[in-house]
Amino acid sequence: MQRKGMSLGITMVSFAALTTGLALAQDEGGPLHQIMEQVNAKTTAIKKSVRTAVAYKKAQANNEIVPNVQELIRLAKEARGLGKEAAGKAKGEPDPEKKWTELMDAFLQQSEKFAATVSAPSTTQAQAKSAFGVVSQSCTDCHNVFRVEEDDSF
Numbered sequence: 001m002q003r004k005g006m007s008l009g010i011t012m013v014s015f016a017a018l019t020t021g022l023a024l025a026q027d028e029g030g031p032l033h034q035i036m037e038q039v040n041a042k043t044t045a046i047k048k049s050v051r052t053a054v055a056y057k058k059a060q061a062n063n064e065i066v067p068n069v070q071e072l073i074r075l076a077k078e079a080r081g082l083g084k085e086a087a088g089k090a091k092g093e094p095d096p097e098k099k100w101t102e103l104m105d106a107f108l109q110q111s112e113k114f115a116a117t118v119s120a121p122s123t124t125q126a127q128a129k130s131a132f133g134v135v136s137q138s139c140t141d142c143h144n145v146f147r148v149e150e151d152d153s154f
């Protein structure tokens with residue numbers, strides 16, 4: 001009776017260890033993956049803010065857009081140093097780490113431009129929206145080289 005209880009206990013412990021191991025294996029998220037998830041969340045928030053004139057006005061009144069862009073820039077600067085992690089995903093690039101830095105710099109430049117655009121009081125929602133379209137394009141430019149599949153939300 002006593003033994004049986006014990007081995008059941010051991011079985012449960014090893015089962016728990018096994019499922020934990022599985023959960024870790026499934027979550028392939030390296031640091032870059034985690035940054036990208038945050039980048040995506042900020043992007044979604046910004047897209048919502050520029051989608052319509054009403055949304056834009058409200059987001060500007062609450063000063064939501066600029067802090068989100070600044071966070072996006074901060075995340076991109078963090079990711080900029082992760083070229084080594086990304087390098088293995090690049091296709092047909094002789095120097096993937098260099099390409100990574102170039103693409104990240106292009107992204108940073110567009111994001112800074114967008115921050116300046118939305119900081120100007122005269123900027124209309126249509127202008128803000130098209131300026132953010134350029135930022136999104138630089139996400140895609142990098143994902144194309146580093147083989148990231150995008151869904152339609154971009």
Ligand code: HEC
Pocket residue numbers: 030032033036037039040043086089100103104107135136138139140142143146148
């Ligand atoms: C300089 C390159 C680069 C730029 C710029 C870039 N990404 Fe990524 N992104 C990557 C790489 C590489 C991955 C794959 C990371 C991984 O999963 O290991 C990725 C993955 C993702 C993912 C998938 C994460 C997941 O949950 O599976 C999303 C979403 C994403 N990026 C959104 C964005 C958005 C939105 C932008 C622009 C605002 C952006 N990325 C800009 C390189 C980039």
